[in-house]
Amino acid sequence: MTKTAALIILVLAFALGTSALAQTHSEAYKDNIYSTGGLKPVDSVLKVKVGDRAPDFTLPSIAGQMVALGQYRGKKNVVLSFVPAAWTPVCSDQWPGYNIVKDLFDASDAILLGITVDNIPTLYAWTNQMGHLWFPVLSDFYPHGKVAEAYGVLRSDGTAERALFVIDKKGGIRWIDVHDINKRPPLESLVRELEKLK
């Protein structure tokens, strides 16, 4: 009966997950977006919580510099935006939205750091389709997903969760949203948290 129950859950999860999927792609990417289908909404366990000090890291950016979280301490609030993978549906239509609201980040004295586990050349080619991004895009490729793992947002298939972390100038974590990987977090949720930093 246990096997039967497991089979039922598997069949239902597949069916419901597939039927619920809805997303849009920008023509900017032409036919180059790889369809992932419906994925398990969250596939990792957080290793940090609100109030913790954010784990420090240094990662290479597509601009050719090394970017450390610590360099913003005492100077800027930081938003980390982990997205699962380049050239996938929802991810490709997330950062371009943040790209037109720099003023909202500026108003809260915040910088955005975009992070994926892809390598630099892949990230470079992908983000070039988004136009010029005002925020650093960082590669957590090698050692693979080390930063995602430190925050507890590395999925079992090696991609990252679709997760947002708001970190204040003291390095404390103020807000975490590990979102359903199949859906884009509404902008207003992030903006509401940014406004609390003012």
Add this chain to the structure above:
Amino acid sequence: MKRILVLAVAAAVAAAALLSGATAAAQGVQPRPGDRLFDLTLPVPGERADRNYLGLSGWGKTFRMADIKANLVLIEILSMYCPFCQKEAPVVNRLHEAIEKDPATGGKIKIIGVGAGNSSYEVEVFRKKYGVPFPVFPDPDYDIHKKCGEVRTPFFIAVRLNPDGTQSVTHARLGGFGEVPAFLETLKKAAGL
């Protein structure tokens, strides 16, 4: 016997779920010239300027395409998150300006936007950022997007409003529409102006 029954119920539920998805997809076919437009019901805009632009009267909470005072309506399926839509926004604004300035088309050709997967907040961010003068409606659950075949964005659908209350698609295109004067001429002809 009990096990077979449980499995049968699960299979039926799974089939229903898959079928509902398939039906939704089947409902949504990318519009083509000559088609009748899918049923499009939208919320009456909160802003008076938007209501006036569309020529909406009455006290309802929603309106349909036939309620818009125009010969032709250009619908742009867009997203705040779509880089191509961002790039095209000034071009679409110029088209709106050209329509309004031309006595032959002012008030007779209208533009509306639909923000696929966008909340009201996100749609307003887009409008504010690009100074979009025409109404843009949120479609947070992709309901309208599904009805038009889950097209990539931006997607433009020109719809002639017929005297009998029906709507015919005259043009449907993915991506930018090119030069404003040429496209305006195309819309004029489609509108019979």
